[in-house]
Amino acid sequence: MxxxxxxxxxxxxxxxxxxxxxxxxxxxxxxxxxxxxxxxxxxxxxxxxxxxxxxxxxxxxxxxxxxxxxxxxxxxxxxxxxxxxxxxxxxxxxxxxxxxxxxxxxxxxxxxxxxxxxxxxxxxxxxxxxxxxxxxxxxxxxxxxxxxxxxxxxxxxxxxxxxxxxxxxxxxxxxxxxxxxxxxxxxxxxxxxxxxxxxxxxxxxxxxxxxxGGKCPVLVHKDANLKVAARRIAWGKILNAGQTCIAPDHVIVHKSVKDRLLKLLCKEFKEMLGKDPIKSAAYARIVNKGHFERLVNMLDQTDIYCGGNYSAEERFIEPTIVDNVQPAHALMKEEIFGPILPIQTYDDITDAILFINRLNPPLAVYAFTGSKNTFEQIQRHTQSGGIVKNDVIMQLTNMYLPFGGVxxxxxxxxxxxxxxxxxxxxxSVLRQSTWTDPAMRYPPYSEKKWKLIKKVLK
Missing domain, CATH: 3.40.605.10 (Aldehyde Dehydrogenase; Chain A, domain 1)
Structure with missing residues (x-):
């Protein structure tokens, strides 16, 4: 060595x-x-x-x-x-x-x-x-x-x-x-x-x-532009096959728009990678056998909505949406760091925020909503390294923004x-002059100095 x-x-x-x-x-x-x-x-x-x-x-x-x-x-x-x-x-x-x-x-x-x-x-x-x-x-x-x-x-x-x-x-x-x-x-x-x-x-x-790292949540509210949300979330999840510290880790979607969002997400995966994504030149692979096996094991006993195919030989895992994931499942406890996207639903925005806050603060929180007030509510009541409205990952590209976690x-x-x-x-550099040297800082201390220093330290 x-x-x-x-x-x-x-x-x-x-x-x-x-x-x-x-x-x-x-x-x-x-x-x-x-x-x-x-x-x-x-x-x-x-x-x-x-x-x-x-x-x-x-x-x-x-x-x-x-x-x-x-x-x-x-x-x-x-x-x-x-x-x-x-x-x-x-x-x-x-x-x-x-x-x-x-x-x-x-x-x-x-x-x-x-x-x-x-x-x-x-x-x-x-x-x-x-x-x-x-x-x-x-x-x-x-x-x-x-x-x-x-x-x-x-x-x-x-x-x-x-x-x-x-x-x-x-x-x-x-x-x-x-x-x-x-x-x-x-x-x-x-x-x-x-x-x-x-x-x-x-x-x-x-x-x-x-x-x-951490589990970066994506909150999709009922007033979100679902088509744009689906395209951007799908892109964020397939980039580097999901092996990105600020990738969308899981989606929390309002139950009234859940079905539409999931259909759009599956459609976007196909449009970006084709019907057989293993053949796509645009799609990366899982880094090694150990990481591949960890991800495949995460799919055990899950309700796969779309995707789910994989190849150990090529270290390939298809972009996969997993529905109805229980909070105790590994997908909701560990950082996924791969192309698997678990879905949760909510009725009230406060419930979604509580769900986000049950986990450690992530590098990013992503919120898709048309409402300024809703976004500000999410921002006020969550912690993360960064927060993004109506997009994912792009905060990294602005060199005027600090990047890091909490x-x-x-x-x-x-x-x-x-x-x-x-x-x-x-x-810290302080350059002092010697042409004057006020006596109030030095002993012996008097009543007059006491009154002066009180004025100075107001």
Missing amino acids: QDFSALLKRQSVFFYEEADLNIDFRIKALNKLSEVIKKYEDPIHAALKTDLGKSSYESFITETGFVQHEISFVKKHLKKWARPKKVKRSLRMLITAKSFIHYEARGQVLIYAPWNYPFQLFMSPLIGAIAAGNTVVLKPSEHAPAVSVVLAEMIAEILPEKYIAVVQGDAGVAQELSKLDWDMIFFTGSTAIGQKIYEQAAKKIIPVVLEL RQSGIGRYHGRFSFEAFSHQR
Whole structure:
């Protein structure tokens, strides 16, 4: 096993003694990253096809193209974000002082990337870490081996290991990395593994950003545009074969429109993937045998409304709607992370909200309704990393919005400026003058000083 302590030491030396990690240095690194992505776009897409069965179109819009957009956005705004920010004084006695917030790099950063979007979720935090001026060690997922090989080759081609390094390996390697004294850890993955990362980091008081999961509900009210709702929900569920942390996990629909919605959903699945979706070039595959078997087992003793076909040989599961799911069933307790869509119904919106709140806060709540008041009611009475009206997943595409969870679905925010801030230490800087030195702050204290300080601290 590689000597990770030595790697961390080399990066520390580079950070403190050798590197000039100024804004121009960071922008040059981001330019190199953009150029190498263009160069390797075809191998990246081929690797995504190998690991996840993704089409080149889906690979571009959710992985390579998405990342290029983020790089362009960050480069455009980075100089402004990194500029020291002058702030006002809150006390009159600070009249001779000037106060600033300086954005400084945290230092040596460790990033764990997951397997479901193995390119995007490797690159997006890396962009933020580079933008903020850090050195980085990245651990891609062993469950997407083809992509991991390409990532390591790309990074090694453009940036030295003492600056940005890619470490390959299994869970044992991840555990060894977690034991080191990092300045920050960024993890994307399951809540269960995130808890272990958090516990390990707590021993050394290491700050963390945890991008986890949860069961993202879709509430479809009786006044929703059902045709549009069905198309968008279906798309969100088939994207990457449902292996998306913000995918629609389950639907809670008003009973008066349930039958119409289910018919429309089944119709949309067929229109998008054809009558025989296993033949569709647009539809991805389940990542591995273990995950495939977990999903198939979830279909035991269920009322399948449409879909339900699967192939172990191809790791294929047809988009499947499951009706009348009981709250105690695994489909309603575990994050599904696959193309299975369980359905629940409600009579009153307050009952739907209570049903959402019986689970841990998710990364997203999706609400389809034509009513501003209904949406605001859902927003007020639920918790989630984000909430979306009349759409799914698209909140991720706006770099001006922070992305992240709440409680069990995650800690911290990133994307755009929020990535830069997540990987930065906001250092307080106060510059004081010496031309005056008010006596009220120093002993001995008198009645006169007491009266003055009372006025100052109003």
